[in-house]
Amino acid sequence: MSIKVSDLRYVYNPGMPGETVALDDVSFEICDGQICGIIGHTGSGKSTLLQHLNGLLKPVSGDVYVDGQCITDGSTKLVEVRRKVGLVFQYPEYQLFEETVAKDVAFGPKNLGLKDEELDATVREAIELVGLDYEQVKDASPFELSGGMKRRAAIAGVIAMKPSVLILDEPTAGLDPKAHREILAMIRRIHEEMGCIIIFVSHNMGDIASMCDKVLVINKGKIELEGTPQEVYSEKAKLEEIGLDVPPIREIINKINAATELNSDALTAEEAAEDIKNYIQCRK
Amino acid sequence: MIRDITLGQYYPGKSAIHRLDARTKIIGTLAFIIELFVVNNFWGFLVAVVALFTVIGISKVPVKFIFRGLTAVFLIIAFTFIINMFLVEGKVLWHWGIFTITYEGLKRASFMAVRLILLIIGSSMLTLCTKPIELTDGLEKLLKPFSKIGVPSHEIALMMTIALRFIPTLMEETDKIIKAQEARGADFDSGNIIQRAKSLIPILIPLFISSFRIAQELALAMEARCYHGGAGRTRMNEIHFGRGDAWAAVCMVLFLGVIIASRFMGAAI
Amino acid sequence: MRQRSTLVRCTEINSFIEVRNLIIDYTRIDEEGHSVLVKRAVNDVSFTIEKGSFVSVVGMNGSGKSTMAKALNGLLLPSEGEVLVDGMSTRNEDDLWNIRSRVGMVFQNPDNQIVSSIVEDDVAFGPENIGVPPEEIRRRVDDALRRVDMYDCKDKGAHMLSGGQKQRIAIAGTVAMRPECIVFDEPTAMLDPSGRRQVMDIIRELNNDGITCILITHFMEEAAQADRVIVMKDGKIYSDSTPDELFADRALIEGAGLEMPPIIDLREKVAALGVDIPESIVTTEQLEAFLRG
Numbered sequence: 001m002s003i004k005v006s007d008l009r010y011v012y013n014p015g016m017p018g019e020t021v022a023l024d025d026v027s028f029e030i031c032d033g034q035i036c037g038i039i040g041h042t043g044s045g046k047s048t049l050l051q052h053l054n055g056l057l058k059p060v061s062g063d064v065y066v067d068g069q070c071i072t073d074g075s076t077k078l079v080e081v082r083r084k085v086g087l088v089f090q091y092p093e094y095q096l097f098e099e100t101v102a103k104d105v106a107f108g109p110k111n112l113g114l115k116d117e118e119l120d121a122t123v124r125e126a127i128e129l130v131g132l133d134y135e136q137v138k139d140a141s142p143f144e145l146s147g148g149m150k151r152r153a154a155i156a157g158v159i160a161m162k163p164s165v166l167i168l169d170e171p172t173a174g175l176d177p178k179a180h181r182e183i184l185a186m187i188r189r190i191h192e193e194m195g196c197i198i199i200f201v202s203h204n205m206g207d208i209a210s211m212c213d214k215v216l217v218i219n220k221g222k223i224e225l226e227g228t229p230q231e232v233y234s235e236k237a238k239l240e241e242i243g244l245d246v247p248p249i250r251e252i253i254n255k256i257n258a259a260t261e262l263n264s265d266a267l268t269a270e271e272a273a274e275d276i277k278n279y280i281q282c283r284k
Numbered sequence: 285m286i287r288d289i290t291l292g293q294y295y296p297g298k299s300a301i302h303r304l305d306a307r308t309k310i311i312g313t314l315a316f317i318i319e320l321f322v323v324n325n326f327w328g329f330l331v332a333v334v335a336l337f338t339v340i341g342i343s344k345v346p347v348k349f350i351f352r353g354l355t356a357v358f359l360i361i362a363f364t365f366i367i368n369m370f371l372v373e374g375k376v377l378w379h380w381g382i383f384t385i386t387y388e389g390l391k392r393a394s395f396m397a398v399r400l401i402l403l404i405i406g407s408s409m410l411t412l413c414t415k416p417i418e419l420t421d422g423l424e425k426l427l428k429p430f431s432k433i434g435v436p437s438h439e440i441a442l443m444m445t446i447a448l449r450f451i452p453t454l455m456e457e458t459d460k461i462i463k464a465q466e467a468r469g470a471d472f473d474s475g476n477i478i479q480r481a482k483s484l485i486p487i488l489i490p491l492f493i494s495s496f497r498i499a500q501e502l503a504l505a506m507e508a509r510c511y512h513g514g515a516g517r518t519r520m521n522e523i524h525f526g527r528g529d530a531w532a533a534v535c536m537v538l539f540l541g542v543i544i545a546s547r548f549m550g551a552a553i
Numbered sequence: 554m555r556q557r558s559t560l561v562r563c564t565e566i567n568s569f570i571e572v573r574n575l576i577i578d579y580t581r582i583d584e585e586g587h588s589v590l591v592k593r594a595v596n597d598v599s600f601t602i603e604k605g606s607f608v609s610v611v612g613m614n615g616s617g618k619s620t621m622a623k624a625l626n627g628l629l630l631p632s633e634g635e636v637l638v639d640g641m642s643t644r645n646e647d648d649l650w651n652i653r654s655r656v657g658m659v660f661q662n663p664d665n666q667i668v669s670s671i672v673e674d675d676v677a678f679g680p681e682n683i684g685v686p687p688e689e690i691r692r693r694v695d696d697a698l699r700r701v702d703m704y705d706c707k708d709k710g711a712h713m714l715s716g717g718q719k720q721r722i723a724i725a726g727t728v729a730m731r732p733e734c735i736v737f738d739e740p741t742a743m744l745d746p747s748g749r750r751q752v753m754d755i756i757r758e759l760n761n762d763g764i765t766c767i768l769i770t771h772f773m774e775e776a777a778q779a780d781r782v783i784v785m786k787d788g789k790i791y792s793d794s795t796p797d798e799l800f801a802d803r804a805l806i807e808g809a810g811l812e813m814p815p816i817i818d819l820r821e822k823v824a825a826l827g828v829d830i831p832e833s834i835v836t837t838e839q840l841e842a843f844l845r846g
Contacts, residue, residue: 042715042745056463079469087467094457095464097489107486111469143493147614157468174661174742176613176771177812203746206815245746248774248815252837259841269815273822279844280828294670296708417674449670452712498665505666508628508658509679509726510650520677520690 001067003053003085003165003197004029008062010048010221022048024221025062030165030214035191035198037208037229039244040218046201049218050167053199054085066165083112086163090170092154093147101127101145101153102138108161126160127153129193131186148179152186159190166190167199172207184211205247209233209267217244229267293353295412300528301343302413306422308529312536313410319543320399320406328546329398335539336406343413353408354401361400368393411448420445421523424514438514446502454495461490568601569734569765570625570656574634575599577620594620596788597634602734602767607760609768609776609796612785613810618769621785622738625767626656639733654683657727661739663719672714672722673698673707679730690729697729701755717748724755734765742771753778773800773812784809797835816840 010023022045030036040046051057052064055071055078063072071081089095098104105123114122127134130152137145142153151171159166168187172180184207191198202208208215208229215232217225219242225232233239233246236254246254249272253264262279266272301309316332323329340347354361374388411419420441427437462472465486472483577595580588595617602608610618623629624636627643638656641648657679660666669675673694680690698704701721711719720740727735737756741749753775760766768779776782777796784792784799786809792799799805800814803821813821820834834840 041747051463054467056466079471082467082469089460089464089467092464094494095461095468095486095490097486107465107470108468111471161469174739174771176810177773178613178810243747249819252816252819252840255837256841256844260844262844269819269822272819273826276819276823276844277826277828283846294710415674416670445669449668449711452710453664456712501660501662501665502668504623504628505658505660505723506668506678508626508653508660509668509730510653510682511678512650512682516684517681518684518687518690519681520674520687520694522687 001033001164001195001197002029002031002065003067003199004065005049005053006063006065008049008052008064009060010052010057011060014060022221023052023059026218026221026223027062028216028223028226030197030199033191033195033197034213035187035200035211037212037215038199038201038218039203039205039208039215041243044218045221046218047169048221050087050169050199050201053165053167054087055081056087079112083161084163085165085167086158086161087167088155088158088169088171090173091151092158092171093142093150095157096142096150096154099141100139101132101142101156102134104142104153105156105160108157112161122160122162123156126156129159129186129190130156131182131189132156148175148182151175151179151183155186159194162194163196165197165199166194167201169201170203171200172202172204187211205233205245206249206268209247209250217242230265233267234265293408293411294415295345295349297344297413299343299413301339301409303526303528304413304532305523305525305529306414306418307426307523307525308532309410309414310419310422310426312532313407315536315540316406317403319540320402322547323399323543324395324547328543329395329402331539331542331546332402336402336409339409340405343409345409345412350405350408350412354404357400357404361397364400365393365397368396416445416448418521418523419448421519425523438517442514450498453498454491457494458487458491461487461494567604569604569639570602571637572598572600572621572624572634573637575621575624575631575636576633577617577624577629578632594788595624598785598788598790599634600783600790600793602765604733605760605763605765606781607757607766607768607779608781608783609770609779610783610785611770611773611776611809611811612791616785616809617788618785619738622658622736622767622769625734625736626653626658628658650683654679654730655733657730657732657735659720659723659727659735659737659740661742663716663723663743666723667711667719667726670710670712672703672709672711675711675722676707676725676729679726683730693729693731694725697725700728700758701725715748716744717751720744720748720752721755724752724759728759732764734767735759736767736769738769739771740768741775749775773814777814784811786810801832801835 006027008023008026012020012022026049038046048057052059059072063070065071066084069076096104098107102123105126106119109119109122124134127137132149132152137153142150145153155171171187172183175183187198187200200208200211212229215227215229216223217232224242225235225238233250236246239246247267249269250267253262253266253272256262257264262275264272264275266275320332323332340350369385369389370383372386372389372392374386376384376386377390378385423444424437424441427435427440431437470483470486472480475483575595575598576593578593579591581591583589598621610622612618620629624631624643627649630643636643638652641652643649643652667675668678676694676697677690680693685693695704698707701724703718703721703725706714706718711722714722741752744752756766756768757778768775770776777800779796782794782796782799783790791809792805800817803813806813816837817835820830820840824830830843834843
């Protein structure tokens with residue numbers, strides 16, 4: 001299972017005043033079961049890229065391959081593309097529309113042609129996977145749920161299509177710290193159980209560092225950096241130039257590195273604590 | 285992109301047209317629209333086109349910008365043209381099966397299309413050259429005399445301000461919802477008319493809910509900023525009738541005269 | 554409830570907003586026309602806000618913080634108890650517009666609080682409502698736009714701006730009313746990091762200029778910038794202290810469903826590995842000094 005993008009180019013308003021290159025020869029590959037983080041400013045081309053991955057936008061040039069199959073040459077049916085690549089937009093709760101949670105979650109799989117028992121089983125599975133109690137919510141109106149639960153119900157609506165690539169655009173935006181942690185735990189659970197590739201867009205560098213195997217940094221329609229979180233967050237000068245932060249723990253560690261001989265490259269509190277312990281023991 | 289629709293947008297500038305009193309521009313646009321429907325021959329349209337392009341020239345709004353707004357309504361214009369072309373009887377120019385194009389039909393279709401194009405450009409010139417707030421202030425002042433007979437002039441003006449303000453927001457919202465449902469495999473382009481109408485439900489319901497949410501939040505924000513109706517309100521920029529407006533009025537009367545004359549001239553030719 | 558009693562006592566001398574036993578109930582009317590209690594959103598809350606202070610309010614969704622905020626300028630009226638702004642009660646309808654012009658409010662969604670399409674016209678909306686003379690409005694609008702560093706965009710269409718810029722316009726719209734206090738209801742929740750930084754910088758500047766700021770937020774690093782943090786839980790005040798005191802207390806933070814700042818989280822993780830590290834470490838500098846030994 002993989003998703004591969006080669007030389008993707010997209011232009012808004014071609015030939016018009018206000019012509020802007022939104023994606024400029026973007027290439028990358030995400031393999032088997034990886035969680036890939038995408039970071040970049042608002043307007044960097046992130047959202048444009050995501051919409052190419054499931055065929056909502058058509059590139060000016062370049063191709064997208066899912067599991068080796070090209071989805072941009074017109075040979076693959078759109079419904080097939082949408083089944084393979086699930087896209088959860090920012091604030092997905094605003095897409096809820098059905099009378100009950102179960103009906104809403106069923107919307108996607110029904111569009112794919114699922115029926116009867118298979119449909120019911122898929123819906124139940126998706127609702128349980130996002131951590132909601134099926135019996136409790138299936139007949140409830142999605143509009144009566146709390147903010148965090150609404151969001152999970154909306155995510156269930158995409159998971160129910162059993163995509164091999166799941167894209168989440170800022171899934172924690174606007175949530176309180178507790179709901180935020182719960183969504184992250186939910187993403188990890190989905191990843192474990194479905195084994196799909198996850199593409200995770202976030203402004204929260206701490207989340208990116210703790211969740212992802214790979215990170216892409218997008219700036220002005222180009223991929224500026226690509227690598228493991230370790231590699232990407234070590235490019236301090238480059239990130240500063242773009243105006244992006246490093247994870248808060250790394251920020252602290254960078255300051256301490258400068259003042260002491262710690263020399264840690266920790267991104268999470270666990271790693272940093274380990275390095276500090278070793279440093280203190282060595283000193284003794 | 286949705287942001288490109290020019291109808292209802294404002295193009296910042298400091299031209300003589302921009303500086304006119306909003307009331308002059310509203311009445312002028314109304315007069316222009318009425319005149320468009322009075323015109324019935326080529327010369328009349330020529331005068332209207334010249335007048336409109338003179339105004340565009342003075343306003344310094346780029347022509348490209350104005351015409352981009354037309355692309356959004358191109359379908360309506362094309363539809364009107366075709367309907368008129370085939371449905372009017374007269375001297376036959378071309379005939380195939382049930383389709384017949386007549387000289388009169390072609391003439392009527394061209395007039396209708398030109399009329400629509402001028403109408404759209406003319407009215408978008410009003411919003412392009414008038415700040416929304418001036419436009420609504422002007423409307424409020426024009427309606428003021430009618431408030432004695434119960435016309436809520438301030439409320440109408442405020443509703444217009446908010447409508448103009450939220451057109452782009454709601455369009456973006458619609459765009460987002462459509463894409464979100466498409467990502468869930470929704471198909472808006474196939475099936476018969478009933479299926480297509482049904483396929484709009486997943487868009488309309490979230491859009492309604494969004495609109496209610498926006499309205500609620502906006503009401504709260506307005507209250508927090510001490511909004512309590514039109515009584516006791518002041519304005520940052522009071523609109524006033526100046527010398528430019530007097531000249532504009534003279535031009536309008538002249539224009540009106542020429543147009544009416546053209547009707548008789550056309551009849552004479 | 555844990556409360557720093559000394560703080561409360563001295564603020565009473567210079568208090569600007571006084572909340573006394575505030576209760577706010579959400580009710581609905583049932584089929585028979587009786588009103589039924591749906592939720593007690595704010596449950597017997599009392600505190601005072603000192604003139605010129607910077608207070609943040611944190612708590613989970615549904616803890617009542619937003620409801621409480623809307624009571625401070627009379628957008629919501631008390632079911633029981635009282636909110637006094639400079640001695641005027643929000644229950645008194647004659648004082649309501651006066652209260653709202655002195656206690657401004659900025660909301661979460663930058664899009665849904667901008668009334669006019671053009672930036673400067675929107676900023677003028679508030680002063681126009683309270684009947685400020687035209688020349689004075691012009692002065693205030695220009696001044697407010699300069700304070701949020703958006704003067705160059707005054708002729709622009711609001712829908713062309715970024716989220717952070719829109720939020721700055723919303724702040725300018727409040728500032729132009731010359732309020733003594735501004736309540737910010739999660740102003741950064743929908744912004745990206747650079748937008749968030751811009752808004753926080755402006756809030757701090759406004760506070761330095763003497764405007765009382767009340768900031769409701771989910772971001773602990775933002776709450777930590779205030780002089781005082783009120784934690785709400787289940788409609789009640791759960792804690793009221795300085796940021797340092799709050800973040801030193803893991804039980805309290807977790808009880809309210811909040812998050813530890815990274816530096817304290819790190820210190821605790823080091824301690825958990827068996828290292829003898831003093832609990833007084835709450836800043837990066839202190840940790841640095843400790844490691845330099």
